[in-house]
Amino acid sequence: GAVVSQHPSRVICKSGTSVKIECRSLDFQATTMFWYRQFPKQSLMLMATSNEGSKATYEQGVEKDKFLINHASLTLSTLTVTSAHPEDSSFYICSATTGGFEETQYFGPGTRLLVL
């Protein structure tokens, strides 16, 4: 099946620093990747949709200058949380689709970010 990896799985950083999270599709080419945020006991909140080679589309209320997304290749997308603050602490999950009509999303294992 389609496998998506994320790195790192967990990161702790100081307030004001930037953190980069990588999302890779390991055995398929992902035309589209999605970035989600998930708070405890809540559902996935879509942050942005990213297509290879083009600018990401951000959901309403998500600051694009705060959450920088780069989709440089068909197997790699990165999310950079710039000038992180404690309220950015969350579980960040990416997903990728193989394209076509049945655009089923395959999720990465998630990255837990804790900002002190």
Added chain:
Amino acid sequence: QKEVEQDPGPLSVPEGAIVSLNCTYSNSAFQYFMWYRQYSRKGPELLMYTYSSGNKEDGRFTAQVDKSSKYISLFIRDSQPSDSATYLCAMSPRSNTGGFKTIFGAGTRLFVKA
């Protein structure tokens, strides 16, 4: 009103019980329905997907869609402690007119007791 409503639970059942998980939705454009399972501190994994109305069975899992009632269900037969997880429903219009965005339910936490 949320587009997708799902009771967060928790739902606790004894091993071997039949589990019924449900979601309701308001957008009649949804036609692609999915169930994901998410273990604690892990990403969701796709369990089943169905297109339009009807039933789909895969081993101990059965997905049901009733578009007239805007109601979908996931049944788990002979539930096992390893089924303990959060189950998220998800749906999408998957059309040029309705769009392709997938909307997720809040997830139902299931505990299967040995």
